[in-house]
Amino acid sequence: MKKQFILVVGAVAALALNPGCKPKTAESAIAGDAASKVYVAPGEHDEFYNIVSGGFNGQMSVVGLPSGRVLKILPVFSVNPENGYGFSEESKPMLNTSNGFVPWDDLHHIAISQTKAEHDARWAFGNGNNTPRIARVDLTSFKTVEIIEIPNSAGNHSSPFITENTEYVVAGTRFSVPTGSDAKRDVPIASYKENFKGFISFIGVNQETGDMNLSFQIEAPPFNFDLARAGKNKSHGWFFFSTYNTEMAHTLLEVNASQKDKDFIMAVNWKKAEEYVKAGEGEKRPARYAHNKWNESTHMAESKILEEVLVLDPKILKDIVYFIPCPKSPHGTDTDPTGEYIIGSGKLAAIIPVFSFTKMLAAIQKQDFEGNIDGMPILKYESVLHGEVQKPGLGPLHTEFDGKGNAYTSMFVSSEIVKWNIETLQVLDRVPTFYSVGHLSIPGGPTGKPHGKYMVAYNKITKDRYLPTGPELAHSAQLYDITGDKMQLLLDFPTIGEPHYAESFPASLIKDRQVKFYPLEENNHPAALKGIADARVEKKGNEIHIYLTSIRSNFRPDNIEGVEVGNEVFFHMTNLEQDWDVPHGLAIKNANTAELLVMPGETATLKWIPNRPGIFPFYCTDFCSALHQEMQGYVRVSPKGSNLPLTFTTGE
Amino acid sequence: MKTISKGNRILVFLAAALMISAYFTPLWQISLWAPQYPEGLNMKIWIDQLSGDVNIINGVNHYIGMKHIGEEMFPEFSYLIYVFGFIIAVGFIAALTGKKFLLHGYFLLITFLGIGVIIDMHLWGYDYGHNLNSTAAIKVPGMAYQPPLIGYKELLNFLAYSGPDVGGWILMGSALLTILAIFFDWRSNRKKTALT
Structure with a gap:
């Protein structure tokens, strides 16, 4: 009996202690020849460009896939002391807004330009989330060439999604806010439902030049607009915006905006909106917003303040806006490559609803409505629904496509990506992410012609994935091979900033179209120098203009005397090189600004106000040649009123 | 009055002494693992307090509407120290006096305590x-999120474990010693009866 007692107790103990009893959770092991699949041999190039939003760094990262190597950090909304963006006199206007110079923003989403629902990769668009703006990056120079501010908007999150021929990029406001005159904007927060508006902006893109222009705005109810996707192919002409807080709460949204079983996907018939615009049905309203453009000929930006927007009121103008009920605070709304299916990712929902564009049109035709919001029809959920993906996982956020009839949805809460069939709605496979994936990206994933092959998960939590670096960690990404039935983890790599959305496209689209340098004869900067003979220094009142040339390995002039404390000194530096990859830098001791990094054939200006006498060396910051360390000069600064003659020399 | 042997009195004494550890060691633990918590979240339940990742667990669980776990949630914390004290006292008196009814009383008390704790935990869970x-x-x-009473259970993206902690194991050892004392006593009585 004693033995039995001991046996029983021992068995209980073994049961409770045995680690073998712990059910197996997701495995992180790499299977097969993952390393060879991501290995890009020295001197070889990656197959895809991956343009990745930098989130709170306000920049974009250019990454090669499948290697995961960072190729460039491309400043967009944030100043970049590394190359003088936002510090040089020429680039400062790029960051001008109706509220003056703003040195930072939060860049969440990327949209690569398309033609006929395929990437043409001429431009990359990015949204400024905090001070609502959209930027356009030229993918031949990887430079931010245009930024337009969005008036009547706050929290430009539902942006910059793009139509299939880059007719428009959109900007849906995350925060609805009161708009109009000062008096109309100064209202109690508790008057949210009456006074706040949710503006959706359509920014037209010039098909030739890429130039943006705020074509029209739609005054929508004060919901929070989260994400969006254009219809494509058969649904071209429509745009789909996910909404949350249709409760229209204005405090403790975590609870109060999570109460309704269904919020909406707002379907916008933008072709219809265009008709109203053409018919003159829009109302011109005063507004103030900046439009900043970079000129590659003059190598400088110009900022204009615009004062009017065209607003369409969908309460009066029928057939622009319809609401599709969608479970539980939808985050991502994505359209499949055919344009037939619209997938709403209710981030708090236990299923993923898939809506049918054909059924939506039929329901509109039959006026199969369950109600309306200020006269804008609400469609019946069941009438528009293709079906629901059952038990997909927890916290669905975003969906991308492989062009083979499959969808891939990121699951934040259950930290996984789930592959499912769009037609049958069957879950086919799931892989863990490390940890808590936000966006995911497949090359060509949002277009009508995905390239498939790879999938990248952009994660929100990093924890133990890399060598620890204190409390702040790089955000992790994982690359998966999606060519087979089962998704296969290939690579885990750190990223820059906090990536949200990213897009990828074949490198062949742009790699042979890259700007290598700027021809000097086409440099129309007013301070450009065409040769060393033009180097000089001029005084205009309190301003001193140093027209500086840089070529391996000297500055001309390199000795300047006659500068006084308090002078505004402008270094207009032209890089005379006419060869690829020979930038020259310029840094001046004690200058309260960043350096300049000037590309071959380009001119840029650094402003410096010396505040004490002395000799101030300047030098080239980019290791340009064997005699780079010799590339230097001196500025002599004398006390105010010294009246020393202004002299400059090189080589004497 | 029937008494027990010296050896059994020592066993009961040890059992009661081991129970004192309940004041200094965690008795029970609940652990959670999720993909984003590969290292696990662990909550320890003591005789009169909670410790471990309680705040993180509360943070995670509030999304699904679970109550905020706090010490005020467990009235047991206010009286368990006295219940244990009483039972330990009975054990010591049984050991010191060697009274058989006290040994049996002590055994019954820890049995009731064990059953009571299990029922109580189930109701709370x-x-x-x-x-x-x-x-x-x-x-x-x-979906309900009742944690397992003992062992592992999958709850959405979490794997939950519930089981004894150090103090719980010591208490089980203490109970085993008491059972042994009763068993030896029963066997020696049977031998005596057989001899007479």
Whole structure:
């Protein structure tokens, strides 16, 4: 009996202690020849460009896939002391807004330009989330060439999604806010439902030049607009915006905006909106917003303040806006490559609803409505629904496509990506992410012609994935091979900033179209120098203009005397090189600004106000040649009123 | 009055002494693992307090409307110290006096304590897992989140474990010693009866 007692107790103990009893959770092991699949041999190039939003760094990262190597950090909304963006006199206007110079923003989403629902990769668009703006990056120079501010908007999150021929990029406001005159904007927060508006902006893109222009705005109810996707192919002409807080709460949204079983996907018939615009049905309203453009000929930006927007009121103008009920605070709304299916990712929902564009049109035709919001029809959920993906996982956020009839949805809460069939709605496979994936990206994933092959998960939590670096960690990404039935983890790599959305496209689209340098004869900067003979220094009142040339390995002039404390000194530096990859830098001791990094054939200006006498060396910051360390000069600064003659020399 | 042997008195004394550890060691633990918590979240339950990742667990669980776990949630913390004290005292008196009825009383008390704790934990777990805030952000139809009484259980993206901690194991050892004392006593009595 004693033995039995001991046996029983021992068995209980073994049961409770045995680690073998712990059910197996997701495995992180790499299977097969993952390393060879991501290995890009020295001197070889990656197959895809991956343009990745930098989130709170306000920049974009250019990454090669499948290697995961960072190729460039491309400043967009944030100043970049590394190359003088936002510090040089020429680039400062790029960051001008109706509220003056703003040195930072939060860049969440990327949209690569398309033609006929395929990437043409001429431009990359990015949204400024905090001070609502959209930027356009030229993918031949990887430079931010245009930024337009969005008036009547706050929290430009539902942006910059793009139509299939880059007719428009959109900007849906995350925060609805009161708009109009000062008096109309100064209202109690508790008057949210009456006074706040949710503006959706359509920014037209010039098909030739890429130039943006705020074509029209739609005054929508004060919901929070989260994400969006254009219809494509058969649904071209429509745009789909996910909404949350249709409760229209204005405090403790975590609870109060999570109460309704269904919020909406707002379907916008933008072709219809265009008709109203053409018919003159829009109302011109005063507004103030900046439009900043970079000129590659003059190598400088110009900022204009615009004062009017065209607003369409969908309460009066029928057939622009319809609401599709969608479970539980939808985050991502994505359209499949055919344009037939619209997938709403209710981030708090236990299923993923898939809506049918054909059924939506039929329901509109039959006026199969369950109600309306200020006269804008609400469609019946069941009438528009293709079906629901059952038990997909927890916290669905975003969906991308492989062009083979499959969808891939990121699951934040259950930290996984789930592959499912769009037609049958069957879950086919799931892989863990490390940890808590936000966006995911497949090359060509949002277009009508995905390239498939790879999938990248952009994660929100990093924890133990890399060598620890204190409390702040790089955000992790994982690359998966999606060519087979089962998704296969290939690579885990750190990223820059906090990536949200990213897009990828074949490198062949742009790699042979890259700007290598700027021809000097086409440099129309007013301070450009065409040769060393033009180097000089001029005084205009309190301003001193140093027209500086840089070529391996000297500055001309390199000795300047006659500068006084308090002078505004402008270094207009032209890089005379006419060869690829020979930038020259310029840094001046004690200058309260960043350096300049000037590309071959380009001119840029650094402003410096010396505040004490002395000799101030300047030098080239980019290791340009064997005699780079010799590339230097001196500025002599004398006390105010010294009246020393202004002299400059090189080589004497 | 019937008495027990010296050896058994020592066993009971040891059993009661081991129970004192309940004041200094965690008795029970609940652990959670999720993909984003590969290292696990661990909560320890003591005789009169909680410790471990309670705040993180509360943070995670509030999305599904689970109650905020806090010491005020467990009235047991206010009286368990006295219950244990009483039982330990009975054990020591049984050891010191060698009275058989006290040994049996002590055994019954720890048995009731064990059963009581299990029922109590089950009731708490049921309430914690089912009684969800109706305004919770995430509501999964038909889903309840009752933690396992003992062992492992999968709850959505979490794997939950519930089991004894150091103090719990010591208490089981203490109970085993008491059972042994009763068993030896029963066997020696049977031998005596057989001899006479």
